[in-house]
Amino acid sequence: MLRLSRLFVRTLREDPADAEVPSHKLLVRAGYIRRAAPGIYTWLPLGLRVLDKVEGIVREEMNAVGGQEVRFPALLPKEPYEATGRWDEYGDNIFRLKDRKGADYLLAPTHEEMFALLVKDLYSSYKDLPLTLYQIQTKYRDEARPRAGLIRGREFVMKDAYTFDIDDAGLDTSYQRQRGAYVRIFERLGLPVCPVSAMSGAMGGSRSEEFLYPTEVGEDTFVRSPGGYAANVEAVTTVPGEPVPIEGQPACHVEDTPDCGTIDQLIAFANRNHPRADRPWTAADTLKNVVVQVIAPDGGRSLLVVGVPGDREVDMTRLAAALDPSDVEMADDDAFKPHPELVRGYIGPEGVLGLNAADAVAQPVPYLLDPRVVAGTRWITGANQPGRHVFDLVAGRDFLAAGQASAKTDEDGKPLVQGTIEAAEVKPGDQAPDGSGPLSLARGMELGHIFQLGRKYAEALGLKVLDPNGKLVTVTMGSYGIGVTRAVAALAEQNHDDKGLIWPVAVAPAHVHVVATGKAAEVFEAAEHLAQDLEAQGVEALYDDRPKVSAGVKFGDAELLGLPYTVIVGKGLADGVVEFRDRLSGESTTIPVGQAAAQVVETVKAALAA
């Protein structure tokens, strides 16, 4: 039994100064966690009990799909991560250190390499596969902007599982089995997650899904369609229009465009002075060429121009995902200086950039187009001259359309192709790539991420086994993560009101909060007896036995701490009754004291079984 008089907890009336989201505010105010450094938290007794219960649910479901638990170190040598290239790819995002002998180590953000090496170390035959290993372990990321308490931390607990199969069909089966476990885990946690298609990013590999908990405080944007498509916004692929016949389209012409600093002004000018025959020009008819700086993992910087329809912004998150493991930022003045051919505000695709580069430019800046710029589409865009735009510039005629091959060839004589990039923002109403209807957008918090890694890591690290014919084949891997500490934050986001937390019984730090009010010794005796009785029957009780604390303060603390049920032993005891409150519904009932234990036990056990 937990006694509030001795329990190491202090509830706070004020939100912590650095807290912006409900889970962060409430977990700190209710004494579940405490900040130790930016993005680094200490778990106090009540918080640790919640964390343990969440871990327990994850562990049970991992074991249920044949996962075997192991535990890797957090402190790992550089070499395996160098073999797969991730030592460099992670850039500033990992903690690196040297030991006293000067050897390089990292604090691991994830363990693909180590698991692959361990299996290589111990296993050698197809008979050993399939294999599923997992750990629940402390991980590290040197986040640029740790935020929102447990949501984006620098030290956090993850469950990471890895599957090992002899072939793709095996990987599919393992992946589906893990996926099923994820669905059950979030069901048991009562978190209504949405599995969405995802980019695999630095992890490599093919199929990948995120389990997003929809919440305004989430950092991910995802899309859904009425027909069931769901994807992280980074993973959304554009549905390009059909090519348009080029024949019969007007010739392009360069015009002075005074006072056209914005796209709205440009469109108004165009409709006034150079109207289309078929319909008015819209912002979607302008081709906006955005110059960005690409930052390679080794810190090297280079320019890139991205062409997107003028009615869309470049989504830097989508762009970064497309360029992963490189990072990206907008080009600043200094970045433009070595490139006088880039006429700021009037950059156009023809003749100056990448595949279209004039011979005059020795090192053309690479140029990538939005997939919507298909052959035959007609554009207003910069004329590469200050104060001038070009009108009726037709893709595939006046410049290479997205994905179109050039007459130029590479060293092997193959034609060069105009690259495309998924960089334009996704807008509500855009069509789902699978034809399942218009997309809506929402925000979510990534709680899980599952990957079909394939053979990337196995190949880099030489993980092969003998197949039934005695031939060495490379193992195919899957990797499956759940942010366990982040799930605690999601639980707090999902289960709270303006008075405090409201834990589901499966993860509550204790099941029942027993409050003794007033000063009467018999009240405290009855409350103590009840709490002991509950504990004896397997119901976890937190007994507020503080002698000189007002009923109001005790009730406030009970609401803030958020145990699912509260029993109040007070004045009613004289009439032989206690009060039973349900934190979620707010309902209150009166129970004869003699039946209190039995009724509470029944309620708790029913809720646990639900």
Next chain:
Amino acid sequence: MLRLSRLFVRTLREDPADAEVPSHKLLVRAGYIRRAAPGIYTWLPLGLRVLDKVEGIVREEMNAVGGQEVRFPALLPKEPYEATGRWDEYGDNIFRLKDRKGADYLLAPTHEEMFALLVKDLYSSYKDLPLTLYQIQTKYRDEARPRAGLIRGREFVMKDAYTFDIDDAGLDTSYQRQRGAYVRIFERLGLPVCPVSAMSGAMGGSRSEEFLYPTEVGEDTFVRSPGGYAANVEAVTTVPGEPVPIEGQPACHVEDTPDCGTIDQLIAFANRNHPRADRPWTAADTLKNVVVQVIAPDGGRSLLVVGVPGDREVDMTRLAAALDPSDVEMADDDAFKPHPELVRGYIGPEGVLGLNAADAVAQPVPYLLDPRVVAGTRWITGANQPGRHVFDLVAGRDFLAAGQASAKTDEDGKPLVQGTIEAAEVKPGDQAPDGSGPLSLARGMELGHIFQLGRKYAEALGLKVLDPNGKLVTVTMGSYGIGVTRAVAALAEQNHDDKGLIWPVAVAPAHVHVVATGKAAEVFEAAEHLAQDLEAQGVEALYDDRPKVSAGVKFGDAELLGLPYTVIVGKGLADGVVEFRDRLSGESTTIPVGQAAAQVVETVKAALAA
């Protein structure tokens, strides 16, 4: 149920190349742990089960003495450790790193500072005390020489508890309560530890005891007396003899001592040429002055001369403990160069060193004496001239005896005192400092260490609470550690034979190893049925269901893995019997198959209850 056909384990016939001690060899060979880097290990499924059980026992006993479990980060900012001076004191022994913003962090080797700050953060009154907090958590030390598998690792699991009291009496009570929990933990683990007095070292504070597991592979030397004294060798204090009257002793005289390169030669020379009247000279009558280099935590080096009786070596471990947090090594040639007054091989105490230094030496090297060099003792020692020794040099007459005050004074006019140091080796037969008889020496492995820290940390970090009179008083702390991963190594040291491990049932990865031998389907069916039956009754079974593995290999694996009981289902099944083996006693009995489950369950439950 664990099935050996799917269990992630491979037993190895050969000892790992880097393994020297049984626990390291066997835990690797039996597939419990696997090396990831020097001093850094991965826990495989069987090992993790043992670790979890050990943690469970520690947790239960901590809770039983009112400990409240929390969990701190491993990655911590520098500042708290700077406030107590430990950031510097740890020197090379901790892992340090910088985050992306250049802020200094460490991987914590222990958490006194953080616990003190947390309590300061939450508590403010004597009413909140006493308080006991603990965690079971991953810790880091950048050991100079990681060795022996789990025994001296660089990443390891510790239980660290901290008590907070208002006064010394409270600290005593808290200390004794923790001490009791330690005794029970090691009893339940079946580890015959010896609690010994210890130095508190870098931790600061007063009373301190280590719980040593006596073993030849241990790194600590400890002493015991018939009367019950027990101490780590670093903590042994010398019993000095009584002062001897100076009057009537012969005058000192310097002599040529050719061919006296060793103490034996010198003694032989002395007895031949300058015999004592009362008895022959012995090595204990020579005063050996050893020059060492003291290395401060900031890396600064300085010389120190230590005078010990010539029949004893300087024990570098004792010397280092006495100089903690500085480290120490023997002075090399370069260190002597700036000190021509130190005549190597002929250094004597008078006139050249420290308090005795001649005015000619501007910066005398400090000199510390063994406590045995009391006033009136008569010595042969170096004459500070090549090839010459001084005879009948009397402490307190010809040089300052240990602890004796000088006529010289410090800046405040106080007389300077000849410092003493516990640097001489402890020898079997030396008297215990408490008069409880002659000491014997043994080696042990430190599994636990408990400290009365007192107010050192609370003062440095400002941890004060209001006392009953409304006055702010500094809290007094205790700190209590158990090496949990090291305890697993001790368990393997304590419980093995030449065939493999022999786990006590309380910490075994599973209780019963069920082996099916031969090829008969009914044997495998019966074995499977038995294993399931055991599991259903709460007995953990590891079922060796491998189809094409010989009985000999299976028996060998069972012995190597070391579960406490094995049931063999094989040919006997035709006669309705199975074989039941006790791994520890080696005894084998035959049981009717129908009674097997019941009998095994009874045996296991009896052993668990024992």
